[in-house]
Amino acid sequence: MSETSVSTEVAEAVVGGAGAPGAPAPRARRSRRSAEGGSRGGLAGLLGYLPVAFLLVFGGIPIVFSLLLMFGHLGGPNAAISELGQGEIPAHGIGTLGAITQLFENASYRQDIFATVMVFVVTAAVVLAIAALLTFWHRLRPSKPLAVLQFLAVIPLFIPVVIASFSLWTFWGDRGFTNSLAQLAGWSNGLIFSGRIQGVILAETWVSLPFAVLLLRAGVASLGDSSLDAGRDAGARPFTIARRIMLPQLRRECTVVFCFTAVGALGSFTVPYIVGPSSPVMLGVDAVNTYTAYNQPQQAAVIGFTIFVLAALIGCVYALGSRSRRVGRG
């Protein structure tokens, strides 16, 4: 599955399609009517394609250049960068896999891939679990503490990622709050997450939580009371209602949360750069280091491509997770 088609699939889920949560129906009707009322091709089409043209020039075409660079085509559009780069492996004929095999033969690079996969899988699972717990619980038993909890979960949205990373790095560091607390409590092993993969997972969870909570909150709000009441009337406990009634109806939203969190963690640089260990590093940090510190653009392109492939795998998860037919909502 190509990266674009993956994005399109995910986009369709969020754009609306059949199952977008909480869509304001009258508003949508007005929108369609107004759009149909002014149906025109030419100028509107030109204006509409402006952002696409920008993204094509600075997003689409560069990806093709980068692929050529990865396969050793150092001339043409890649000539300028190749002149400055080091350790390049030029193509003979249609291309070379030299840069790819060079990296994958390196045990440290394989460890980086493993660490990256572990971080984005665990982060996505933890974020989904927390967001589901907060939103489902509040839907079943609305209460002030849970409303406050949902508000707290959205706070990271207001903090720039670089500040969040620095803040978490100091808080969980060897002279940070958590370790001081642990030492005062007599725990000699301490409580340090900074400089560790666990710290990266916690920090990624911190920055990803708002999107997950907002999306699932919209999802649970759109669930009809009738289905939940039916469960209650039958004497079901909240956990059973959440598991057997809410979860199946919100499978698409949960899949979107999981996949977007995973892609966000996969493509992150700032969090693992500041909070994470020096080895193994996540692929985002690896790519930047390879380009800026080691001056190896071809190898950096290979790492970028590895990230794209992993993102495509996440897209496959999305495709599988969103196949289920949604039951109606009251």
Next chain:
Amino acid sequence: MSVAASVEVPGWNAPTSRARSVLRVGMRVGQVVLFLAAVFFIVAPLGWLIVLAFSRGFSFPSLVPTSFTLSWWHTVLASPGLLHSVVLSVTIAPVVLAVSMVICLPAAYAIGRYNFPGKRFVLLSVFSINAFPRISLYIAMIPMLFLLNLMGTVIGVVVVQLIGTILFMTWIPATGFAAIPEELVEAARDAGASKVQVFWRVLLPLCRPSIAVAAVLSFLAAFDEAQGTFIVGAPNYLTMPVRMYSLVLDYPVQFAAVFAVVLSIPSVVLLILVRKHLFAGTSAAMHLR
């Protein structure tokens, strides 16, 4: 068929009243535990950062600073390198915002008010760019930016920061334009307004809240962008977020804490100002068709 009728909830037995009261107490305790955990996990690190910014130092493992001071603030505000970063950030982010508006607002208008071939493709393309892992996109951009001689230039920084604004500046105003009832436009036309007048006096004023939210989000996306700016702009253009990378590694933690607090002020203030519109606007944008 009703939803209630279609739902099967097998595998449970009706709990006794004792079990219900145990469950209720358990839920209360759970809520308190969750609340404390959330405060510790989400809020405490930010509080710690603020304490650091005003502390002279810590005697490990004390949780309280040895004394409080404003000296780090004086040092940060008197540092010419850091001031240069502040100037760069507050100069480049508005430029990015302006360019983003020029590119995206006409598109948002077209998407919101007209049908044209490939409209859905445009929407999905704009959305898709946010579904790409950002860092690999920046890495992929390097050969193109070299080819265009944009590496290490301010235009290169503007381009890389623009990427993160396209979604907000296209989708949210497009939702605003689409939500304006056609009847209002028709009424204005019946009253003799020209197309330009309808746009300036009806559509644009009604869409102003959506555009404002999009502008705030785009400004913050540019202002807070660090990783792409680091790749493209360093070492010539070190904006405030990029400067944080070196502060974390090379400066006393209190110094970086002060800079972090200063850097987060615009984000916090702007987002608090638009928070209600923000959640409504982004929610509506998510359902644009």
